[in-house]
Every structure is written in C-alpha cells, then in structure tokens.
Amino acid sequence: MKINYLVVLSALIGLTSCSNNSENKSVLANDSLQNYVAERLPIYAKVRLTTDIQKLTENERKVLPLLIQAAEIMDELFWKQSYPQRDSLLATVQDEKTKEFILINYGPWDRLNDNKPFVKGIGPKPAGSGFYPADMTKEELESSNVADKKGLYSMIRRTDSGKLLSVPYSIYFRDDLVRAANLLREAAQLSGPGQLRRYLTFRAEALVTDNYMPSDLAWMDMTNNGLDIIIGPIENYEDGLFNARAAFESYVLVKDKEWTKRLEKYVSMLPELQRGLPVEEAYKKEKPGTSSQLAAFDVVYYAGDGNSGxxxxxxxxxxxxxxxxxxxxxxxxxxxxxxxxxxxxxxxxxxxxxxxxxxxxxxxxxxxxxxxxxxxxxxxxxxxxxxxxxxxxxxxxxxxxxxxxxxxxxxxxxxxxxxxxxxxxxxxxxxxxxxxxxxxxxxxxxxxxxxxxxxxxxxxxxxxxxxxxxxxxxxxxxxxxxxxxxxxxxxxxxxxxxxxxxxxxxxxxxxxxxxxxxxxxxxxxxxxxxxxxxxxxxxxxxxxxxxxx
Incomplete structure (x- = not known):
C-alpha cells in the first residue's frame, strides 16, 4: 500500500506537542527545583565565538550570515526532536534561572548529570527522546511491519488507530527544511564556482530528499574552502532507544589555513598504524581510507545536537x-x-x-x-x-x-x-x-x-x-x-x-x-x-x- 505522507503529516502535526513524555502535562507554575538549578548553572563558562573576519574574502563575508541562518533552523529542528513542548514549558516555568537552564539543556533534563529532571512534575527522559511515541516499547517497534524500524532519517509516530508509522524527515519537517535548503542554495550562488558551491548545492538537495550520500561525498572532496558548514541530521546519541535516528545539528566554520597545513601529513600514515595495532590480525584486516583530511577551524556557530550537553x-x-x-x-x-x-x-x-x-x-x-x-x-x-x-x-x-x-x-x-x-x-x-x-x-x-x-x-x-x-x-x-x-x-x-x-x-x-x-x-x-x-x-x-x- 502506498502511503500518502502529506495526509498523514497533517494529521500528526497536532500530535507533535504531546509526542514526548506524557508526564510533562502536569507541570505547574513555580515548580522548578530552584536550588538545584542555581547550583548547576555555574558549571558552564561563557565563551565568545569569534574569528578574524578580515581574513575572509568579500564573498565569504556575504556567505557567512546565510550559513548561520541555516544553522539556526537546525537548532529549531533539534528542539522538535528532543523536546517539542519547549514553548509551553518556558511559558509555565516562572524562575528565570530555570528557563536559562532549560535552554542550555534543550529540555528539562540535566544532560551533564545523567539527564536528571530539574523541573517538578517531569519524569525521566524518554530513552528514545522525541523520535518515538512516549508509550512505545522497543519490542513493539521491532515486531511491527514498519519498513525502516531503525532508519536514520525518519520519525516514528502513531496513526489514529494506534498503528506505528514511519514519516521521513523531509516530510515531517518539510517547511523548515525547505527554508534551510533555500538559504544553502543562496549561499552556494554567492560563494562562486568551486567545491563549496558544489557541496552547498548537494546539501540543500539532501535536506529535502533525505538522500545525504552525494553531499557527503562532495563534502569529502572539499580542500580549498575558507568557509565550511556541517549541517543536517548527523549523530545518533540522542536516540538512546536504538542509537539509530539522527539528530539535527550544525557547525559553522572558518578554516585556520596555517594550522591545517601542519596537520596534513598524518592521514597518509593510517595504513601503517593500522597494521601495527596490538591485536590479532583478524581484527585489523580492514584498510583505512587515506582520502581523509585533517583541518583546523575556528567555529563561529554551534546549533542543535552539537550545542547540547x-x-x-x-x-x-x-x-x-x-x-x-x-x-x-x-x-x-x-x-x-x-x-x-x-x-x-x-x-x-x-x-x-x-x-x-x-x-x-x-x-x-x-x-x-x-x-x-x-x-x-x-x-x-x-x-x-x-x-x-x-x-x-x-x-x-x-x-x-x-x-x-x-x-x-x-x-x-x-x-x-x-x-x-x-x-x-x-x-x-x-x-x-x-x-x-x-x-x-x-x-x-x-x-x-x-x-x-x-x-x-x-x-x-x-x-x-x-x-x-x-x-x-x-x-x-x-x-x-x-x-x-x-x-x-x-x-x-x-x-x-x-x-x-x-x-x-x-x-x-x-x-x-x-x-x-x-x-x-x-x-x-x-x-x-x-x-x-x-x-x-x-x-x-x-x-x-x-x-x-
């Protein structure tokens, strides 16, 4: 049976705000664990992310704001994956320090303290974060007929009848991803001909199709770029249930060309280092790729999963x-x-x-x-x-x-x-x-x-x-x-x-x-x-x- 994802999506949109932890509905005003939060906030030191903008070309200075705007969309998408009830929680909690701690942790769980809840009425963090229905068990998904039970780029939701359904990211987050893709395409045009334009063009297409391999290959081919952006659904850490689904994130980067030059020689040594590993031959028989690159960057923007914890x-x-x-x-x-x-x-x-x-x-x-x-x-x-x-x-x-x-x-x-x-x-x-x-x-x-x-x-x-x-x-x-x-x-x-x-x-x-x-x-x-x-x-x-x- 062919699934009409657009119809399903419109039915699911209203469920987004309740797809995480049902206990969150019981949150009341003045409910933060204020003493705990006050003790935990100082564990973070504030750092200004800067770089020498004068080293950038005129075109790069035009491209950089577009990359940051695209990264900001990844931040919003990660909230929708990790804790879609952000706005209602922030409106309910009155303590300003608790609000700040919620924003740091992308939710009401302390990521650097084994995900301890720091808002009263909030239960344990769901192992599957917001990727799966809160009442779904591993066994239920594994025994279902969902095609991509452990897919990288899909959300698992329930239909009105209670059946589990997989919805591709490109459909579930369609509007946000289209906006991000358009920003990358605009940046590609401003960047001029070359490797960065090719990568940004392919990455824009990946965001709206869930086909990331062509853009990953184009990214691997970049060697002469002054700017870079890592963007999209990438790491699996947030999915504690299956370690399967990828979370949205972004890093906007400015290359340090002097340090990068110092690092270039080490990748060619990987095969020799692999052969010397202190383990039996069967466990080191694979040959590591030597097209790998080492580069140093100033990071000027973190977003989403990369900015959490x-x-x-x-x-x-x-x-x-x-x-x-x-x-x-x-x-x-x-x-x-x-x-x-x-x-x-x-x-x-x-x-x-x-x-x-x-x-x-x-x-x-x-x-x-x-x-x-x-x-x-x-x-x-x-x-x-x-x-x-x-x-x-x-x-x-x-x-x-x-x-x-x-x-x-x-x-x-x-x-x-x-x-x-x-x-x-x-x-x-x-x-x-x-x-x-x-x-x-x-x-x-x-x-x-x-x-x-x-x-x-x-x-x-x-x-x-x-x-x-x-x-x-x-x-x-x-x-x-x-x-x-x-x-x-x-x-x-x-x-x-x-x-x-x-x-x-x-x-x-x-x-x-x-x-x-x-x-x-x-x-x-x-x-x-x-x-x-x-x-x-x-x-x-x-x-x-x-x-x-």
Missing amino acids: GKTIAVNLPNDEKIQQLKGTRRSQLKNAMRAKFDKIMVPISAELIDKSQQEHIKFDAFFANVMFHEVAHGLGIKSTITGKGYVREALQEQYSWLEEGKADILGLYMVSSLLKKGELEGDIKDYYTTFMAGILRSVRFGAGEAHGKANMLCFNFFNSKGAFERTDEGTYKVNYEKFESAMNDLTREILVLQGNGDKAAVEKVQKEMALIHTDLSSDLSRLSKKGIPVDVIFEQGLSVLGLK
Whole structure:
C-alpha cells in the first residue's frame, strides 16, 4: 500500500506537542527545583565565538550570515526532536534561572548529570527522546511491519488507530527544511564556482530528499574552502532507544589555513598504524581510507545536537561506513573552542587533581594532539564484524556509540605513542600521557550516562586496574608512565575484539562493570565543583558577536 505522507503529516502535526513524555502535562507554575538549578548553572563558562573576519574574502563575508541562518533552523529542528513542548514549558516555568537552564539543556533534563529532571512534575527522559511515541516499547517497534524500524532519517509516530508509522524527515519537517535548503542554495550562488558551491548545492538537495550520500561525498572532496558548514541530521546519541535516528545539528566554520597545513601529513600514515595495532590480525584486516583530511577551524556557530550537553571540540565525519571505507573521513579540529576549554577548564582541573610533580606536563599542544588523534582514530580498527553480524554499529545498536568513543580515546593515544617513536611528532611522551589523564578527569564530569562520559570511565577504571596511575594521599593523580603504555595496549586489544565480535551482551557487561564512577573519584570531582571550576562551556555567538550585524 502506498502511503500518502502529506495526509498523514497533517494529521500528526497536532500530535507533535504531546509526542514526548506524557508526564510533562502536569507541570505547574513555580515548580522548578530552584536550588538545584542555581547550583548547576555555574558549571558552564561563557565563551565568545569569534574569528578574524578580515581574513575572509568579500564573498565569504556575504556567505557567512546565510550559513548561520541555516544553522539556526537546525537548532529549531533539534528542539522538535528532543523536546517539542519547549514553548509551553518556558511559558509555565516562572524562575528565570530555570528557563536559562532549560535552554542550555534543550529540555528539562540535566544532560551533564545523567539527564536528571530539574523541573517538578517531569519524569525521566524518554530513552528514545522525541523520535518515538512516549508509550512505545522497543519490542513493539521491532515486531511491527514498519519498513525502516531503525532508519536514520525518519520519525516514528502513531496513526489514529494506534498503528506505528514511519514519516521521513523531509516530510515531517518539510517547511523548515525547505527554508534551510533555500538559504544553502543562496549561499552556494554567492560563494562562486568551486567545491563549496558544489557541496552547498548537494546539501540543500539532501535536506529535502533525505538522500545525504552525494553531499557527503562532495563534502569529502572539499580542500580549498575558507568557509565550511556541517549541517543536517548527523549523530545518533540522542536516540538512546536504538542509537539509530539522527539528530539535527550544525557547525559553522572558518578554516585556520596555517594550522591545517601542519596537520596534513598524518592521514597518509593510517595504513601503517593500522597494521601495527596490538591485536590479532583478524581484527585489523580492514584498510583505512587515506582520502581523509585533517583541518583546523575556528567555529563561529554551534546549533542543535552539537550545542547540547558537552560541547564537542573536534568532529569526525561522515558516519556512513560505506563512505568511510571508500574515502575515509574528514577530521575537523575546532581550535578556538578547544583553546577555551583548555584555559578555562583543563588547567584549573590539573592544578587541583594532577600531582604537583607532573603538572608541568599539562600542555595545550599535547591536548590538541590527543583530541585530534582521537578523531583520526575513528578511522582505525574495524567497521564490519568478523562474526557475520554486519557492521559493528548494527550489531551493537545502543551500545555502539559509547564503545566507539572509548576506542577513539585509546587508539588516539596509541597513535600519539607510535608517532613519537617514529619521530613524526614532537614532544615528551610524559606531556601526552599526563594531559590525557587530565583530559579524562575533565570529560568524565559530563556524567557516566553520556557516551563520552562512559568511554572516559572505561579508560579511567581500566587504567586504574592496571596500576597506570595512583591516587596519592593528597587526593591527586600521578601517572605511572611505563604502566600507562602497557594499559593502553591492553585496552586497545579488548575494545577491538569486542567490536570485531559484535557481541552486544559482552559490551553491556563491560559497561555495567567498568563505565561507572566510584566513590573516590566522585568525591574528587565534587572538589572541583566546590572550587567553582566549570564543567563545560556555553557560547555567546552569532552575527553580532562576529561584528557582522
């Protein structure tokens, strides 16, 4: 039977506001947990997102506002996916600080504290966010006859008869996506002939057709662009039910050409690094793509999923395994945001929790390299299981994202160690290991309920079990450099085997046993809060901040 999506859509529009958590209807005025919110708001440090506009061409200065306007639409779309009742909630809640915290978290759940509700009357965050009906179970969808049960680009809704239905994003969010596509087409025309115009044209078409591969391939081919935009439904973290559906987001970027030139050589080394992985041959037989690019950018606008929870400081895309195996990925380092996190968060954490004898090894260049090679390391390892279970992502489902982040953490460190030994990277290994340790203490504050937080806790607890560091009597952490490298190799092997086998039950067991915060660490992290050290950043951003308005 052919489905008339336009008829279905008009019937579903009225259901959008009640598609999340039915308990939200009971929210009353003066209902915020004001003391909790007042304590949590200061965990964010404000950062102005700027760049040197004078380095842009006249055309680029005309294009940039259009890209930001398109990104703003992605922000609205992410609200519709994560918490479509935003406006009614904000109108009901009276406490101004709670309203601000709702906007930071894209809803009434604290993303950096295991999604704890901070508005009375709000229940737990639905695992499937707003992608699925609130009363739907995993089993119901899996046993249904919906064609794309785990589709990247569709919303699951109920018909009046209660039947589950999949509605493509291009239909469900049609009007917003058409507006965004028109902005990209206008930007394409202003950008002049070349790679950026081609990508923007293809991406505009993707937004209104749900066919993203041509634009992903065009994006992979961009090498000489001064501006860039990552835009569309991309990451799966928000779908905690199946880790299947993609959330809307955007990053508007200005290339740092000088730093980018310094990074170009590393991608060609991926095949050699893959061969040297400390794991059995079957788990490293795939050949990583070498069309991958490393580039440094100033990010001037975050939107949607990328602006929620812990803010990313590096991006590794596309996620499509077919494109990864064909052409690799592009790794974009968000240098200005990275520097802000290092100065405002990493340095103060290190002064409090890293042993005084090792604090001299906390270096920005080491932090930059560790983050950069984390992104590069997504291209190493294995994408397809060796047990006939298909792609690792498909086999592990909701257990995939956190383990993949753990793989990137540990293989990124492996790459640093290997490149130092080959003389391809400068610095002292102690700088990289100590800064990595401080990085774990920074990132785990995002909470063990989030993918990156789980990954960091796996690293922390595994390294602890191997004696790779010690907690001193003064409550600081001291790295054992020899054991650190050995633990790194052991954890590399364990993660790659888990992924290659596609054993979801085994990964769940590791998560329950290792991806959690124990008492001593929890106490140490509380010290950071009492000292007023931020957990993450929020942004002052937009055309006025850039001096373009």
